[in-house]
């Protein structure tokens with residue numbers, strides 16, 4: 001008996017000694033209120049996050065992290081809220097260069113009279129490169145760590161995104177008419193296939209195919225896109241039922257709603273993200289649910305173009321994965337996801353006459369774990385949890401506008417602006433620390449954008 005007792009005591013001693021040797025990690029963020037967005041909505045106040053390489057290894061109280069980890073770099077975040085990086089599920093990054101070019105118009109007129117002609121005359125690899133760098137700068141500075149994109153020359157967007165250190169689900173656009181990077185839809189699909197092959201298995205980039213919409217592609221093109229996605233095992237991004245007019249046209253041409261038409265041709269698959277979904281019927285929602293399609297809600301763009309208000313409360317009740325998006329900056333006119341959260345909450349309350357619709361926590365869920373689910377990436381991003389990729393941000397709560405603070409989640413949704421973000425980390429790499437950028441030369445990015453804007457300024461519509 002005595003020998004057994006001694007042996008047990010020795011094991012305990014050895015175990016105790018092991019615990020006391022701190023593990024060496026690359027980064028610790030400590031001292032802020034940590035809003036984890038895990039399943040139980042755990043908040044640590046204060047908390048700390050230990051990160052090694054691209055991965056979160058521990059989330060705990062600051063004293064526990066200090067005792068167990070030694071980091072190459074420590075970011076101290078008192079008076080800050082630490083949360084998962086925001087997930088922008090729908091944008092067209094280079095369109096930041098068209099910010100404010102054509103305002104106060106309805107979608108079809110805006111697209112056909114201004115945006116498509118401007119794109120035909122100005123979109124080039126250089127335009128896309130310069131625009132993506134500007135968008136990446138804005139996203140890093142306002143706390144977005146992952147974004148879904150639909151545009152042209154997507155390989156340029158992927159390279160600029162990777163160089164900036166952001167995570168992207170990037171879809172090469174396929175559209176029926178001649179576009180800036182393909183003369184025919186067949187050429188566009190072939191382009192998408194080459195793009196997917198060259199960025200498959202990248203740490204930061206998930207390549208995708210992006211048929212623009214059901215009303216801008218014929219059946220054969222839509223099916224070529226979904227077949228490519230299935231074959232290459234990549235996501236599909238598409239605009240869906242954005243305006244009442246789109247649904248009316250679809251009913252005239254196909255005697256079906258856009259969602260039902262896409263279902264009838266066998267287009268839907270689980271890795272599809274449908275942007276907008278404003279004008280959907282309960283039957284459409286059942287179709288989206290059956291195929292596990294994610295939806296991106298874009299309240300600011302929908303309001304600005306007077307497209308309508310998506311039935312967000314019904315989407316949530318149906319358990320359809322719902323993320324938030326800014327849409328391109330030409331219809332918003334910025335990429336600030338904090339504003340998107342606030343407007344998503346206000347728009348839902350306004351349209352339902354119910355102030356309890358989309359409360360702060362739901363808006364924050366949509367911008368983080370909800371977006372991750374809509375993109376089928378919730379196993380790796382969307383919350384601050386051990387084992388997930390280290391995509392997180394820290395927001396200052398020290399300003400007059402942020403004082404006092406009773407509820408940090410309320411503060412994030414109803415008070416915070418992108419400018420309050422102090423630190424942005426993606427895949428364990430610090431892209432911005434206390435507003436100091438590490439991957440982009442701020443002045444050069446803005447100067448390049450202004451140089452290209454000179455050419456855009458000369459366009460006549």
Ligand SMILES: [Zn+2]
Nearest residue numbers: 239275327328
């Ligand atoms: Zn869009």
